[in-house]
Amino acid sequence: MIITNVIMIDAHRELRGSLVIENGLIKEVLPEQFPLGEHVIDGKGYALLPAFVDLHTHLREPGFPEKEDMESGMRAALKGGFVHLTAMANTKPVTDSKEKVIRNLEKAKQLSLCDLTQVAAVTEAFQNTENALVDFQSLRSVTTMFSNDGKNLDSMEAMKKALEYSKELDFTVSCHCEPEAEYTRKYLELNSRIGGNLHICHVSEKETVDLIRTAKRQGIKVTCEVTPHHLFAHSIPYKVHPPFAREEDVAALIEGIKDGTIDHLATDHAPHTAKDKLEGMPGLSNIEYAFSMYHTVFQENDLSVSKLVELLSENPAKKLGLPMGSFEKGSEANLVLVDLHKITEINPDELISRGKNTPFAGRRVLGQVKMTMKRGELYYDHR
Numbered sequence: 001m002i003i004t005n006v007i008m009i010d011a012h013r014e015l016r017g018s019l020v021i022e023n024g025l026i027k028e029v030l031p032e033q034f035p036l037g038e039h040v041i042d043g044k045g046y047a048l049l050p051a052f053v054d055l056h057t058h059l060r061e062p063g064f065p066e067k068e069d070m071e072s073g074m075r076a077a078l079k080g081g082f083v084h085l086t087a088m089a090n091t092k093p094v095t096d097s098k099e100k101v102i103r104n105l106e107k108a109k110q111l112s113l114c115d116l117t118q119v120a121a122v123t124e125a126f127q128n129t130e131n132a133l134v135d136f137q138s139l140r141s142v143t144t145m146f147s148n149d150g151k152n153l154d155s156m157e158a159m160k161k162a163l164e165y166s167k168e169l170d171f172t173v174s175c176h177c178e179p180e181a182e183y184t185r186k187y188l189e190l191n192s193r194i195g196g197n198l199h200i201c202h203v204s205e206k207e208t209v210d211l212i213r214t215a216k217r218q219g220i221k222v223t224c225e226v227t228p229h230h231l232f233a234h235s236i237p238y239k240v241h242p243p244f245a246r247e248e249d250v251a252a253l254i255e256g257i258k259d260g261t262i263d264h265l266a267t268d269h270a271p272h273t274a275k276d277k278l279e280g281m282p283g284l285s286n287i288e289y290a291f292s293m294y295h296t297v298f299q300e301n302d303l304s305v306s307k308l309v310e311l312l313s314e315n316p317a318k319k320l321g322l323p324m325g326s327f328e329k330g331s332e333a334n335l336v337l338v339d340l341h342k343i344t345e346i347n348p349d350e351l352i353s354r355g356k357n358t359p360f361a362g363r364r365v366l367g368q369v370k371m372t373m374k375r376g377e378l379y380y381d382h383r
């Protein structure tokens with residue numbers, strides 16, 4: 001298969017021409033056009049990017065089918081250009097055992113939509129005690145990501161042991177921090193003596209960015225992510241965790257992206273029912289328009305599409321050990337075709353996700369996903 005008449009952009013290059021796919025892998029990237037035919041897709045001059053990898057998604061399965069299930073969440077993700085999802089463990093029951101992780105992995109395989117990394121909890125049922133740590137050794141064979149996202153891990157002894165295990169067994173501890181700067185500081189100080197694989201979720205405050213920047217300069221091992229909504233808006237009362245911050249915080253996030261402090265873009269897609277939101281549940285549904293929000297912000301702040309691909313495709317793929325995220329020969333042909341210039345309005349009624357919860361209805365965004373491909377096969381086509 002050949003995709004022709006495209007501008008191919010990854011973190012390292014931009015080239016107008018064609019991409020050749022063979023057996024689900026990238027065979028060649030060529031600076032030439034091909035005549036249309038049975039196995040040639042016309043990219044219509046759009047941009048072709050490596051497909052996106054989400055390090056932070058809530059698929060709500062098992063336990064909350066009224067909010068989302070794996071199929072609806074994955075179909076929404078494919079519409080948004082994502083082919084690999086990292087599903088958080090705050091399910092019902094909490095995903096805290098090898099058997100529970102395997103159940104979701106097997107369902108994802110049966111659905112054959114997005115690929116899945118299923119996060120396991122750090123402690124059984126999200127308990128705040130070192131005595132409730134999960135069986136990391138057993139779980140490590142089925143996941144590389146552990147998190148109690150949605151809640152802090154207050155027990156520093158439990159966090160200490162989790163970080164020690166992360167170093168020994170080579171997995172990531174992904175941390176919800178609230179109050180954000182306070183818990184980020186605690187976890188960084190702890191990891192300065194351990195050297196584990198610490199990751200800070202959904203960074204939203206200037207102080208947190210400063211703490212992480214300083215920690216990296218000091219050689220403390222840490223990565224972090226930022227969501228589309230914390231870049232796109234500030235100072236609004238809509239309930240998310242962490243809350244929408246101040247304008248100066250958004251400016252600090254942008255600076256953190258520019259100077260390399262921020263490693264990843266991650267959606268924190270958190271679908272809810274209308275009833276949930278009326279009752280004060282935090283979160284918003286955003287995976288279908290996350291790329292457009294990021295691209296809007298990046299264009300407004302003179303950040304390149306290559307930088308966006310680095311943080312939304314290449315870096316998270318590397319963290320998860322996936323053979324994708326660039327146009328390197330032999331990489332999986334996981335691709336997204338986007339119109340970088342299309343302006344659309346966010347419309348909750350058009351969302352595939354069961355969660356229609358967003359404060360951004362009617363907001364105009366730049367860029368639209370036209371096609372999503374996984375291992376050389378079309379999974380979403382809106383050309």
